[in-house]
Amino acid sequence: MFNLQNKHAVITGGGSGIGRAISVLFAKQGATVHIIELNKAAAEQTVAEIEEAGSKAFSYEADISKQEQVLAVFAEIGKVDILVNNAGIAHVGNLENTTEADLDRLYNVNVKGAYNALYAVIPVMKANGGGVVLNMASIASSVGISDRFAYSMTKGAIYAMSLSVARDYINDNIRCNTISPARVHTPFVDGFIAKNYAGKEAEIFEKLSKSQPIGRMGKPEEVAALALYLCSDEAGFITGTDYPIDGGFIKLNN
Template sequence: MKKTFDLTGKKAIITGGGSGIGRAIAIILAAHGAEAHIMDIDEAAAEKVVKEIEAENGKASSWKCNVADATDVQAVFHKALDGAGLDILINNAGIAHVGNVLNTSAEDFDRIYEVNIKGVFNTLKAGVEAMKSGGGAIVNLSSVAAHVGISDRFAYSTSKGAVHAMTLSVAKDCLSYGIRCNSISPGRVHTPFVDGFLSKNYPGNEKEMFEALSKTQPIGRMGRPDEIGSLVLYLCSDEAAFITGSDFAIDGGFVTLNT
């Protein structure tokens, strides 16, 4: 019988793969046979994930990459692929911002744009070019913030709305290349970013605030990075060959059960 979710021999690029959700995605893709190219602005973090994957007999390599720099993206993709095609692209790299329209500065907005919007554009451009002769699967990381109003997330929500729109455009425009493009919209996921946010903003009350944030998800807890990774694995596999141009909520019921 055919092995389910088999990615053997496929080349995957995961941006922001050095920690959190990106790390989990890289690990699960490699565990199912993909050759994981982990791109992160933090080269040491990316290399640490490579070692985790290699310890389990997986294939991986690390690359320092600033997704906001188009020239850097093109150069790193060229070196990583070394003339070969690309089968899987995961656009996970991104940054967060807290603020509403009144207290978000132009500088803050530009910073979000450079990474979360232009960064995805840069990697999509390089990724589609590498895929157009052989097809492939793209998964973009959007957010529940693209679909519902969330307080003090003006710039971040704007960027994730753009990611959602780019997903639809690429899915439509790249049908003839055999490229599938989908997005996922996580709710709150327990990553090192969450722990850092709590320790910085609620020193001494981290546990209480963690519980409070967890309960904003109707299911009663935050998501786990490996759960996000499992959904991405499915969307990158042949089992999802009939899916393109779709967004998948993975949010503990946040969007549909909080309204």
């Protein structure tokens, strides 16, 4: 089950965290993995890990907020069966302490970046007779999270865009779904805590862990396993759906 043999999968932000875990797992299941990353060294490290395990992977350095760069990468890749829009950035702040520059930066990477990849891949998938798109949303697209104004805006957009793509291309045999993680323990999270809560790292980590009713953060590999299912042929009857992977955050925090 969940065999991705002969599939070409593009993963944005595949150099670390959730993107890295998805890249490694998809390659293990037989896919040829194409990683689009701003951090060239991180992408090459993931590719090396995949190749060491005997699978195929390639890295491409690009800024996903720049459409010309994204189109050039997809032209180089050619055939694409699976797109995972995973790359993104975060921001702490409510409306009043979110500057115009903050909003633009979050929009350009999280929303426009996903749009650019979709804009590049949909014609390719239509020409190939179909494909699967998986966009990374968040619990912030379903419930109110304190001090995440700009971030929540972008993830709400991802969810809405995904419904639109699922509806518009259902007759082209293109499926589109979203995953909505709660807090997942990645190097990004450690860096985020260190930057915004210097001196209180252990306390904040514990607090964020316990905000999930299950009592811990998720693991990148757990998100990757759900991504694998949704991008496999076994999930062929699923489109236009969001899948929270949140330790009970959305339904059980009462």
